[in-house]
């Protein structure tokens with residue numbers, strides 16, 4: 001019991017975000033360790049509408065980032081602007097950013113400057129331009145890095161409010177005070193939680209070099225002009241990922257290729273990865289088999305090499321993962337088969353959570369284990385496989401029934417939300433009414449309609465599958481029972497459970513209507529009983 005308690009405590013402590021190589025190997029009896037041999041970044045930037053960045057670990061997709069054109073972050077751009085006009089009545093000024101674009105600057109955001117027309121001023125975009133609104137800018141500049149935000153001309157040092165652990169806040173506040181300079185302040189972001197001082201210092205150095213570069217260009221360029229632009233999706237991924245070892249970066253766009261080679265040494269503390277420009281005729285993600293892996297990452301079922309499988313279900317509040325032995329029969333006795341399956345599943349679950357970007361609460365239903373030592377082994381494995389997870393995952397014990405609760409930081413929308421929408425036919429439930437059920441709903445409707453008048457025939461529109469099912473199964477019975485002719489028009493674009501009474505009246509009338517439909521509304525088919 002003591003060992004479990006101490007272990008549980010370990011998992012709730014902040015986990016340092018370091019590269020896997022820096023971890024001391026864990027003593028465990030399992031098979032393969034969670035060490036990653038090779039990491040590649042493959043960026044599909046060819047289409048201006050969408051950028052996709054894949055992180056490949058040991059030949060398999062481990063993370064996917066997608067950015068669409070309209071999500072592209074333009075806030076953060078820094079301009080050397082020229083004041084066009086000052087509007088004292090509303091305490092604001094219009095500044096010219098170049099290319100005929102004006103931006104709005106509140107005098108409150110002008111850092112106490114007494115603005116005059118034609119004056120040159122350094123500004124940063126805080127809100128991008130929308131349809132009828134110009135961009136909003138401030139003269140308070142800030143440059144975000146992986147761990148820190150550099151605030152030029154400031155003197156403050158601070159720590160993100162989202163870091164709540166008192167001890168950690170104190171440590172980081174101390175570091176922030178040390179890292180700030182004579183003419184710049186430092187704010188440590190949430191990502192700095194658990195990071196060591198060296199990594200934080202390196203981040204600040206990088207930002208400072210960037211700032212000095214911007215200052216240099218401010219001096220030599222004339223207003224209005226753009227001095228700095230956010231790195232874009234690929235840049236942000238590189239900024240975060242290059243703190244760990246990456247052996248190759250493959251890009252399919254020439255412009256991005258030039259950007260990457262240009263900023264690499266600034267972003268990369270260690271040995272520089274190889275950068276390749278992909279020029280193949282096969283689309284990049286297809287060539288590397290990434291498209292297939294993306295499709296698989298949206299599936300409910302995940303097969304493991306042993307023949308066992310996982311089933312991943314999403315609910316409003318949590319994600320549920322069910323572990324099944326499937327085709328795995330094991331080599332020895334049942335107890336070992338169960339343990340081996342659970343251990344194998346643990347590794348794959350850690351991978352799936354990263355790949356699918358699943359955050360929040362995750363409940364895993366492992367196969368029941370009777371022996372407490374086995375549950376201990378599983379817990380050990382879980383902690384080990386989550387060590388390399390950047391989005392701090394916490395494991396909370398293994399229950400007697402094999403249930404494990406995990407929490408994982410939710411840092412971005414999951415892959416499902418990014419790539420899919422709910423099904424318009426079933427409303428996302430994955431379920432539609434059975435043909436029997438719809439048939440009976442329709443029959444009750446027909447009875448109601450028939451009860452209201454004495455028409456000879458009626459024409460009903462339904463989905464084609466439902467129409468054909470009713471014709472095969474019920475149509476002649478219904479005609480007899482309700483005492484009238486029933487015609488079914490199969491409407492191809494009708495949703496599954498939709499039906500509509502098209503016409504009712506004398507038989508001749510309805511037949512003329514059907515003739516018309518079959519002539520003019522083909523390929524619409526009208527089903528009827530054999531007697532007609």
Ligand SMILES: [Zn+2]
Pocket residue numbers: 423424425426427428429430431
């Ligand atoms: Zn559906």
